[in-house]
Amino acid sequence: xxxxxxxRLALKEAQNAALIGEVPIGAVVVWQGKVIGWGxxxxxxxxxxxxxxELLAIQEACRYLNSWRLIDCDLYVTIEPCLMCAGTIVNSxxxxxxxxxxxxxxxxxxxxYEALEDSRLNHQVxxxxxxxxxxxxxxxxxxxxxxRKRKKAAKKKLKKS
Amino acid sequence: xxxxxxxRLALKEAQNAALIGEVPIGAVVVWQGKVIGWGxxxxxxxxxxxxxxELLAIQEACRYLNSWRLIDCDLYVTIEPCLMCAGTIVNSxxxxxxxxxxxxxxxxxxxxYEALEDSRLNHQVxxxxxxxxxxxxxxxxxxxxxxRKRKKAAKKKLKKS
Numbered sequence: 001x002x003x004x005x006x007x008r009l010a011l012k013e014a015q016n017a018a019l020i021g022e023v024p025i026g027a028v029v030v031w032q033g034k035v036i037g038w039g040x041x042x043x044x045x046x047x048x049x050x051x052x053x054e055l056l057a058i059q060e061a062c063r064y065l066n067s068w069r070l071i072d073c074d075l076y077v078t079i080e081p082c083l084m085c086a087g088t089i090v091n092s093x094x095x096x097x098x099x100x101x102x103x104x105x106x107x108x109x110x111x112x113y114e115a116l117e118d119s120r121l122n123h124q125v126x127x128x129x130x131x132x133x134x135x136x137x138x139x140x141x142x143x144x145x146x147x148r149k150r151k152k153a154a155k156k157k158l159k160k161s
Numbered sequence: 162x163x164x165x166x167x168x169r170l171a172l173k174e175a176q177n178a179a180l181i182g183e184v185p186i187g188a189v190v191v192w193q194g195k196v197i198g199w200g201x202x203x204x205x206x207x208x209x210x211x212x213x214x215e216l217l218a219i220q221e222a223c224r225y226l227n228s229w230r231l232i233d234c235d236l237y238v239t240i241e242p243c244l245m246c247a248g249t250i251v252n253s254x255x256x257x258x259x260x261x262x263x264x265x266x267x268x269x270x271x272x273x274y275e276a277l278e279d280s281r282l283n284h285q286v287x288x289x290x291x292x293x294x295x296x297x298x299x300x301x302x303x304x305x306x307x308x309r310k311r312k313k314a315a316k317k318k319l320k321k322s
Contacts, residue, residue: 082248087247092211106283
């Protein structure tokens with residue numbers, strides 16, 4: 001398995017989120033070539049503001065290693081992490097982050113902040129962006145297009161009734 | 162109950178953390194005058210990088226309201242939130258944050274970042290700092306002094322043996 005293969009697993013997680021109506025973002029944590037944490041956005045289903053793909057994958061990896069320190073672990077995530085997830089990546093001592101497409105409105109690793117490379121914090125993370133970015137962005141665009149379509153159809157129905 | 166009373170509950174949570182050897186930070190979430198989320202740092206006990214006081218309190222509040230949106234909720238925390246917790250506060254739409262003492266090394270609401278008041282994000286939070294700051298800082302100083310003492314004593318014992 002190489003970096004692209006791992007990102008494909010994160011993309012599969014994103015698609016799993018889309019299938020249940022969650023904003024399609026997926027993540028996996030890899031340690032010594034093995035995936036030890038999986039996550040897709042579950043905010044609406046769990047009604048939990050912290051249930052982002054990255055957090056769920058990191059929590060699972062902590063359980064797997066029985067350690068809050070994810071030494072030598074890499075995270076693959078389809079969309080640029082937000083502030084909460086960037087902070088979690090730093091706190092868990094993740095080694096490298098690979099993300100697909102940028103999030104210009106909330107991204108905290110390149111767009112609005114560069115939190116993972118901040119030398120004032122007690123841990124820095126190697127960041128690689130753009131891996132399967134087109135696919136990751138497409139999953140998001142498809143999701144929001146379908147959501148707008150559903151909303152429009154519901155409005156039309158309401159007007160008719 | 163007023164703001165100081167709620168912060169006293171957060172301080173009590175911090176002391177609960179100290180009692181079990183965790184860095185003593187405590188938090189509560191208040192909604193309509195009622196405490197609906199409690200948390201103290203449990204990172205070492207749970208071996209979970211996300212088990213900070215604020216996150217645990219916010220997750221409990223989400224369960225209580227059965228909503229990831231903590232509308233009209235205020236968070237009281239003894240020490241300035243880190244990046245992960247600041248991001249979680251924004252994501253959960255908390256209304257106001259009261260914190261005690263600053264954390265110059267990792268604080269993300271005043272010290273290193275002012276993430277809660279960032280107008281580029283989709284939610285801004287009212288921040289009040291300094292409530293029972295001396296007490297909050299003292300709990301931390303006592304904890305780290307005792308930890309250093311224990312470490313020194315252990316080293317001495319090792320040399321003797």
